[in-house]
Amino acid sequence: MNLGLQLEPANESFRDVPDESEYAGDIGAIADTGLITGYSAERFGYGDTLTRAQAAALAVRLYEYIAPAEELDFTADNELPNVAILATGGTIAGSAPSNTATTGYQAGAIAIETLIEAVPEMEEIANISGEQIVSVGSPNITNDTLLTLGKRINELLATDEVDGIVVTHGTDTLEETAYFLNLVVKSEKPVVVVGAMRPATAISADGPMNLYNAVLVAGDEEAKGRGVLVTFNDRIGAAREVTKTNTTALDTFRSTEQGYLGRIVGGKPYFYNETTRKHTTETVFDISNLSTLPQVDIIYGYQNDNRYMYDAAVENGAKGIVVAGSGNGSMSSISAEGAQAATEKGVHVVRSTRVGNGTVSERSALTADSLNPQKARILLMLALTETDDPAEIQRFFNEY
Ligand code: SIN
Numbered sequence: 001m002n003l004g005l006q007l008e009p010a011n012e013s014f015r016d017v018p019d020e021s022e023y024a025g026d027i028g029a030i031a032d033t034g035l036i037t038g039y040s041a042e043r044f045g046y047g048d049t050l051t052r053a054q055a056a057a058l059a060v061r062l063y064e065y066i067a068p069a070e071e072l073d074f075t076a077d078n079e080l081p082n083v084a085i086l087a088t089g090g091t092i093a094g095s096a097p098s099n100t101a102t103t104g105y106q107a108g109a110i111a112i113e114t115l116i117e118a119v120p121e122m123e124e125i126a127n128i129s130g131e132q133i134v135s136v137g138s139p140n141i142t143n144d145t146l147l148t149l150g151k152r153i154n155e156l157l158a159t160d161e162v163d164g165i166v167v168t169h170g171t172d173t174l175e176e177t178a179y180f181l182n183l184v185v186k187s188e189k190p191v192v193v194v195g196a197m198r199p200a201t202a203i204s205a206d207g208p209m210n211l212y213n214a215v216l217v218a219g220d221e222e223a224k225g226r227g228v229l230v231t232f233n234d235r236i237g238a239a240r241e242v243t244k245t246n247t248t249a250l251d252t253f254r255s256t257e258q259g260y261l262g263r264i265v266g267g268k269p270y271f272y273n274e275t276t277r278k279h280t281t282e283t284v285f286d287i288s289n290l291s292t293l294p295q296v297d298i299i300y301g302y303q304n305d306n307r308y309m310y311d312a313a314v315e316n317g318a319k320g321i322v323v324a325g326s327g328n329g330s331m332s333s334i335s336a337e338g339a340q341a342a343t344e345k346g347v348h349v350v351r352s353t354r355v356g357n358g359t360v361s362e363r364s365a366l367t368a369d370s371l372n373p374q375k376a377r378i379l380l381m382l383a384l385t386e387t388d389d390p391a392e393i394q395r396f397f398n399e400y
Contacts (some may be wrong), residue, residue: 074127081163081219083126087112089135090170092207094199105199107137126219138170143293150184157187164190164218171195178239179375182228190223227279236262238275294384296320307338320348320380324373329360352376
């Protein structure tokens with residue numbers, strides 16, 4: 001279990017405070033427990049001590065971890081749907097030193113209660129309950145976080161009390177979490193993943209309207225049975241299809257080839273399309289008894305590349321490799337040698353593409369269909385929890 005706490009190297013002057021020793025703990029030893037992220041030998045060494053602030057942050061995370069699951073706290077309007085918001089951090093919960101700063105801010109700094117309080121209009125469309133799963137920038141979402149989140153969503157949706165779920169998330173890896181949930185949630189009730197491109201402290205922050213829209217969709221009867229949805233910038237996308245296309249633009253989430261499922265206009269969701277790929281209750285995946293996911297790495301193809309990335313992945317325990325190949329999943333001869341050697345050692349290699357759009361056509365190797373490399377990694381991890389048979393793995397890629 002990783003608590004998603006990111007440590008920053010200690011401020012030297014703070015570390016010199018005399019009573020600091022009262023809070024001392026060995027960062028290296030704590031990092032080895034797997035409870036925190038952001039630890040690396042270059043940044044912290046064994047024997048480095050926690051600052052008072054770090055100790056306090058760790059204590060809060062530990063408390064959240066050991067504390068019993070929160071009681072759902074829905075207000076009592078029986079006419080309205082009950083929507084649980086599960087928060088993971090990201091820019092939607094980001095805080096910057098000035099209201100014009102849209103870069104260089106701290107992602108995941110603002111707690112879910114504050115995000116909910118900032119949009120009181122949500123009370124008119126749903127009974128809301130908030131729960132903080134982790135508070136991280138989304139590059140720090142781990143397989144542990146995915147499993148925690150997926151299990152919690154399944155637990156909540158199995159009750160009559162919850163009608164829909166919203167997950168607040170950093171945009172950088174939002175599509176990976178959304179696709180993971182699309183494959184493991186066992187309910188037809190709506191699950192909507194949402195983020196923002198501007199921190200909550202910015203003028204014209206996009207988070208409040210995105211969150212409002214997400215709650216609107218999560219509480220909408222029409223959103224049922226459509227798989228996990230991503231709402232952003234008034235658009236409703238399918239988790240399998242949407243991808244982040246721009247580093248900073250507000251309309252970064254696009255669904256270029258398959259199109260959006262719908263849009264939100266005048267405070268109402270309108271659906272126009274359906275995904276044809278299996279999702280949620282239609283998949284074979286069951287995470288209820290999983291505590292880890294198999295390691296799957298992604299290797300990028302480029303001119304003059306080499307095979308050592310493949311060798312390194314195998315040596316470091318990869319059970320699967322996704323190739324972000326050039327064009328229609330093509331690889332250099334030397335990379336193909338590395339991939340072949342990995343396959344001979346029982347590692348499943350799936351070809352995707354770095355192009356960003358299009359289907360990698362089937363050939364003798366496993367192929368990712370139209371999944372981009374980061375989503376192909378999610379599916380391959382889950383596929384490997386079910387089977388070691390390449391034909392079955394390919395079937396998952398063709399159907400999911
Ligand atoms: C993140 O992914 O956590 C940071 C960027 C963002 O949320 O837009």
